[in-house]
Amino acid sequence: MTQAAAGDFIRDAVRRDNEQQTYGGRVQTRFPPEPNGYLHIGHAKAITVDFGIAADFGGICMLRLDDTNPDTEQVEYVDAIVADIEWLGFHPAAVVHASDYFQTLYEWAEHLVTTGFAYVDDQDGETISAQRGGFGKPGLESPYRNRTPEENLDLLRRMRAGEFAEGSRVLRAKIDMQHENMQMRDPVMYRIRYSHHFNTGDEWCIYPTYDWAHGQSDAIEGVTHSICTLEFDSHRPLYDWYLGHLPLPGDQPRQIEFARLELTHTVTSKRRLKTLVDEGIVDGWDDPRMPTLQGLRRRGYPASAITDFCRDIGTTRTNSRQSIEALESYVRRELNRTAQRRMAVTRPLRLVLTNWPTDEGGAPVVEWFDIANNPENETDGVRSVAFTGDLWIEADDFAEVPPPKFFRLSPGREVRLRGAYLVTCTGVVKDEAGQIVAVEATYDPASRGGTSPDGRKVKSTMHWVSAQHAVDATVALYERLFSAPYPGERTGEPLDDLDHASREVLHAKAETALVDTAPGEVVQFERLGYFALDPDQPMLFHRTVGLRDEWAAIQRRG
């Protein structure tokens, strides 16, 4: 704790290694995902750390697909992983596979056999597992543990040659069945699997386990700092043991662990996300409701917002859960600068200007206003928006009997129609049932452009669309990526009831909206929030994040 508490403990460690010339001042890291799913927001943290540290010290970072389990891995995932890393703005020095090293790994396995540090075990998985003992209970040695190196070498070669059935034999490291660290109780190095591998095809029928592949791959590549997540902490002694018993071509890399990123209201478990996809609960890995990088990208999250967030939350060894609001604040900060504005109405209420002029033919005059696309960024220019005496406003923006602190339109009150005119409500039109069908108002011709020539103030500026000119759009509203808390979220208990949870957390609804003009890719529908245009369905917009929830705050107060 004492020294680990220092600012960024990983960079401190790297700096120390540089000062002591442990690796001759060289820094090399790697990002090693297993291609068994799409990258999600949690991976963004690891990517930011791995690539960021290499960059900070003038080193390199490679992408290594950790493909030692052919049963779960696919090229589709490889392609997505490569694309997503690029999208985040990182460029791997190389894209490699753990399977590229299968031959070297095998030769090193023979080396361990020859030197008496590995043996072939003929027992099945259940037996081996039972013999491993438990916490506080020492393990039992396998009856095959003391075979001669010659016999082991013969058996290993025959394993590799495909002479034995799946599950019938494994290669194990010969370490210590009494070791207090369970990882050191003769871990399995190779298992027999007659599966097709997406990279090596049918060349191999024995596949290395994670522990037997990972550190060795690091060493082969010349990795200096192998940064991984906290759950591998107890693997570090094994990581070092393997490397310490092999004829390495260079320096021995060191493993450093940090806490993974967890977010509230967010499922970050490839297994669960895969279930959502497989069961058709979402449309795919890139469904905008998914916390995958592709889902977030479709939602309009800027890559820089994600990486800035990951950088700023820091790297520690403390298990923690960051709030989704913190991430969203980074998204809003970026989008406030870049997103164009549009006025939009989701629950239209008619607003009629009773003193609006008509032309010779009796039709209402149409007036065009240039309205800034983004007041935060003048270079975004203006758009031309049609205005007439027949408008739609948001139903929430009118109240016949205004509650306290209601600033918008109500009888007798004057507000600004953004960029157009000041209008004063003169009355309402109701149907037989007493429902309001329209609001009537008069406009002040002297306030053209929304100015107030005599300097009088109005408490509210409202958005509007011309009934005649408005563009139809659909907006998918979800307050949050996963808006509802799910079972066990607070306590960190496992999420067992996936079906229930998925349906609840992925709730979203689509609404129609009327928009002032056709918007661009990512837009702020004023007061509704930031939305991204769906590339597949023009005029369908996914909510990125909302604005600050000002209404809720007012109601809470009152």
Add this chain to the structure above:
RNA sequence: UGGGGUAUGGGGUAAUUGGCAGCCCAGCGGAUUCUGGUUCCGUUAGUCUAGGUUCGAGUCCUAGUACCCCAGCCA
């Protein structure tokens, strides 16, 4: 149950290695504003517990507590 790891406001994270507990998110208050947005200013609130060393402890010592990880031929 044995081993390992971690504890700082509501959430996250710093503290020159023993010297004014700072920053971000959230909250609250105010100013500005043609978005109840943005921006700006102010503000509430914290060192897991109990002892000890010291002029001085988040930091060092002792004892405890809580949480996380490890018993896949997954990674």
